[in-house]
Structures are given as C-alpha cells and as structure tokens.
Amino acid sequence: MKSFHPPVRTLMGPGPSDVNPRILEALSRPTIGHLDPAFIQMMDETKLLLQQAFKTDNELTMPVSAPGSAGMETVFTNLLERGDKVIICQNGVFGGRMKENVERCGAEAIMVEDAWGSTIDIDKAEQALTDTPDAKAIAFVHAETSTGVRSDVQALCGLAAKYDCLSIVDAVTSLGGIELEVDEWGIDAIYSGTQKCLSCVPGLSPVSFSERAARVIRERKSKVQSWFLDLNLVMGYWGSDAKRSYHHTAPVNSLYALHESLLILQEEGLQNAWNRHALNHEALLAGLETLGLKFIVDKEFRLPQLNAVSFPDSIDDATVRSALLNDYNLEIGAGLGALAGSVWRIGLMGFASNKSNVLLCVSVLGNVLAAQGMPVDVSKAVAAVGAVYAA
C-alpha cells in the first residue's frame, strides 16, 4: 500500500463541495491541545463568526463535532421527550430523516407531506397546527437537497409563533447560499453542515438555539438519551461562562478549517455570497436550458445552490455521470429516492459556485450528451452562459 492521493475532481454534486485551498491550508496547521488557551480563543471567535453567519445573537450557538446528521440528532434529542408531538413538513429525503429522529426519541411525528419537487404548502402546515394544539414543535427543511426546493422559512416560523410551538429548521444546504435570518424569522432551533455552501471539509454541524429552546433543554424532566449530544454537558466545553472542562476531544484541525471558512464568508459578506450563488445559478440555468434540459422546480422555489434537472428518456443516467467523472473529473449528483434515475442534481455551492465551474459543466455535459446522440448545440449553450455574465 501507498499514501492515498485523491484524484483532482471538480465537485458539483449535492455536497461535499470543492474546499477552498485556504481552508485546506488551515486544516494542515499544527494540532494543539483542545484546552490550550490559544485554541479556546479560536473557539470563541468561531462562535462569534457562526452567530454572524446565522444572523443571530443566540448564546447557544456552536458546531457539533460530527456531520449534519448529528446536528439534526442534537436538535431532536435535546428538545424532545417521550410522548411529545412534532409536526414534520416533508417534501423530500431529509424530512423523512426528521421523522426517524422524532420516533427514536419516543415522540410522535405528525407528517404533512408535499410532492417531491414542490415547496411546503403553508395552508396544510397551518391545518396540522390547528388539528394538533399540543404540538411541541414544527420541523422542516429550508433547502431540500434531494429536490432543489426552497421552503418559506419565514412563513412557517410565523405559524410556529402563532400556534405557540418551537420551530426546527434544517439549514444544512442553505447556510451561506441563500438568505437565512435566524433571529428575524424567529427560528428556535437550527442545524447546518460544513461541506455544502460553507465549502469546508465534512464532519461538523453548526447548531443554534433560541433562548426559548435553550430553556426547554435546561428544564427537561428526563435525561437526553445520547450522552455525546447532550447539550447540557457539551456546554461545559463550549459555553462562554463554562470552565471549559473536558467533554470529548474537539476535532481540533477541523475547527481550524471551520474558522477559516467562516472568516472567508465574513470577508465576502453574506449578501454578496447570496448574490453570487444567485448569479451563477442564472448562468447555469441559461446554459442547461439551451442544451435542452428542464428544471424540475418552479422558478420561485428553486435553490441556486442545487439545480435539479430532468433529461430525455433516451439518455442513460449512469453512463453520463461516469463519463463526466472519468473523462472530465466532474462530479454531479444523481437523483435520490423518488427521483432516482430521472434527474441530475448539479450543485453550485460555496467556493464551487463560480463562473469557471458553470462554463465547465455546461460545455462538458453538452459534449457528453452529444456523444449519447442528443441533438445539442454546445457553443450556443456556452454563449448563453456568457450572455448572463455580460448583462
């Protein structure tokens, strides 16, 4: 065996996205102790940078030492106790995982389902809240990575406030890519991931809890069933008034990487980052539509960072994706669940949301589709991309 050297790829799938070289460099800095005063100072800065990225003053804001799925589990295991009821609005894969989490907490999941590719129906959500006056929380995904759909978090949180229950938001793919206002929208509990629009390495999950949610956690009657994810214990390490005692060994170098990625986001500015994602999406859209591919999500609810497109029946999904990967080192995502085999999910996330990647994807995908016998005009598609940037 030899050292592992990964092939050089361009990552335009549903995550991980291309990591900014500045972040990879940060990752390779010397490991120090996780209770070293220098490290603790960096942790404090990381909390502050996370609060800025989430647009919140929530004191209980920190990265969980595990991927986005662990952030999801942290939220549900800490907020729920046996017998609680949670309304889950599902319109893709990740709402289904929320259900799994709720049920494993011994709580009841009340499902409100919308078609995959559609946004969450606010009226149906309100009906569920009316029908379940004792619901403890309503949970939903902001950016459904399985379908490329954005949900109206502001409206859904407004309902949560009206019916006096907690709002729980999955922002794994939205943070850094589209507008997200934790305090202004009244989000009570939110979790994200590092490997999507933050373009950091996978393996951390930023979370944030409102004071109301933090109180629910402090006043639990039963212990959180997960020792590792119990925030009452984790805050002994991450809490600002804590003595910073040992809970688990923090992933020191990954946290350097997160600090760097949040710094990059702060330097660019949140609004500028959202605008960049929107512009590159417009350019990709122009190119892919000129190639004859169809976006499956209505314009109003499309995610700029995750573009779900359908292709003609004559095209073989796996052949195209492996040609992209093997011949051009370009990774795009396959369809998931109900959409497997019929759509591609093209990510433009974080550092990977740039003009070169848009042009690469449109031209290379055009070539591969032409080789499959689809009548495409690649140069016209490339010109359509250029026209968006020139406008």
Ligand SMILES: *Cc1c(COP(=O)(O)O)cnc(C)c1O
């Ligand atoms: C990727 C993703 C997750 C899971 O994150 P992991 O880091 O893979 O555990 C959860 N929710 C959504 C919407 C995602 O896109």
